[in-house]
Amino acid sequence: MHVxxxxxxxxxxxxxxxxxxxxxxxxxxxxxxxxxxxQEDGRVITSRFRPGLLGLSATLGVxxxxxxxxxxxxxxxxxxxxxxxSAKAELVAFxxxxxxxxxxxxxxxxxxxxxxxxxxxxxxxxxxxILIGGVEELAETDWPGRSLRIGELVIGVRxxxxxxxxxxxxxxxxxxxxxxxxxxxxxxxxxxxxxxxVEQPGRVAVGDAVELEPA
Numbered sequence: 001m002h003v004x005x006x007x008x009x010x011x012x013x014x015x016x017x018x019x020x021x022x023x024x025x026x027x028x029x030x031x032x033x034x035x036x037x038x039q040e041d042g043r044v045i046t047s048r049f050r051p052g053l054l055g056l057s058a059t060l061g062v063x064x065x066x067x068x069x070x071x072x073x074x075x076x077x078x079x080x081x082x083x084x085x086s087a088k089a090e091l092v093a094f095x096x097x098x099x100x101x102x103x104x105x106x107x108x109x110x111x112x113x114x115x116x117x118x119x120x121x122x123x124x125x126x127x128x129x130i131l132i133g134g135v136e137e138l139a140e141t142d143w144p145g146r147s148l149r150i151g152e153l154v155i156g157v158r159x160x161x162x163x164x165x166x167x168x169x170x171x172x173x174x175x176x177x178x179x180x181x182x183x184x185x186x187x188x189x190x191x192x193x194x195x196x197x198v199e200q201p202g203r204v205a206v207g208d209a210v211e212l213e214p215a
Contacts, residue, residue, distance in 0.1 A: 001210040003150060004113055004133030010065035011035045011058035011072060011091075012102070013047040015171065016127065021205035024153055026198050028107030029129050031060040035072050036101060037081055038092045044101050045085050051169050051176070052084035064093075106158060108196040110148065112140040115192055121180055124171040126163070126193045130155075132210050140194060147213040153202030154213075160191035167192075 009016035012033045023030045037045040037053065047053040059066045067077040072091055082089050094102045111128035112135035123131060132140075132148075141160060148155040168180045184190050 001132055001134045001212070003130060003204060003206050003208045003210060005128070005131035006204065006206060007127070007129055007131075008032045008060065009058060009127065010060045011037070011056075011067060012044065013037065013050075013053040014056045014058035014067065015054060017057075017059045019206075021203060023201070023203045024108070024155075024198055025201045026107075028103070028198065031065075032107070032129065033102050034094050035065050036092050036094060037085055037089050039086065040088050040090070045089055046166075047169070048165055050085040051166070051174060053081070054166070054169055054171065055174050056080060056084055105161070106195045106197045108155060108198065109161060109193050110140075110155065110157070110196050111193040114138065115140050119184070119188065119192060121167075122171060125167045125169070125180065126161075127166070128193055130204070141191075143194060143212065145215045147199060147215070148196075149211045149213055150204045150208050151202055152200065153198070153204050154200035155196045156199045158195045158197060160189075161193040161195050162190055163192055 006019040006022055007016045008019055008029050008031055010031055039045055057068050065072040070077040078091055109128050110130045111126050113133045114135035114137040116123035118137040143157045144159045146157055163184050168176050168178050184192055
């Protein structure tokens with residue numbers, strides 16, 4: 001098995017950026033989900049209810065995240081975000097205290113190419129941080145409770161990830177196909193990819209070997 005793709009999502013719920021290598025710390029991929037879109041009452045706005053956010057591209061620049069190439073804290077970026085979500089939306093940097101706001105479950109989402117083939121849709125719908133290649137179709141369903149070693153990086157696999165309406169939106173066109181989620185529920189118990197944490201930080205690159213270790 002090997003690392004096939006690496007992804008980072010500097011602004012939560014926006015389109016991410018594909019990487020060749022990155023450091024993964026206890027809080028996940030460096031620079032991942034460091035900015036959020038929030039309502040006035042502090043609640044996070046996500047693409048579950050505002051899918052237009054998926055049409056905005058987030059990358060990590062020298063001075064922080066960029067939204068469609070614009071500094072995340074610029075008036076121009078905020079205007080784009082408000083058009084895609086809510087007129088009163090604000091962009092807020094993660095302050096390091098509430099991980100529940102930063103990550104829905106755990107810091108890392110791992111997906112295998114085998115599961116992606118079994119589902120038969122674009123794997124980007126599942127927003128993985130790490131896509132592992134060379135895996136049999138449903139092998140990942142047996143991985144919870146075990147660990148993945150990628151060089152010095154060790155990842156603990158907690159559980160299979162329950163999916164939501166975000167998977168129904170095409171990552172390029174934003175066209176919605178509700179049948180995708182129905183298929184996930186019908187054929188895969190609504191669970192695709194893995195919720196993971198970092199047992200031992202390290203740097204990872206595309207092509208690195210991946211070893212599955214016992215619990």
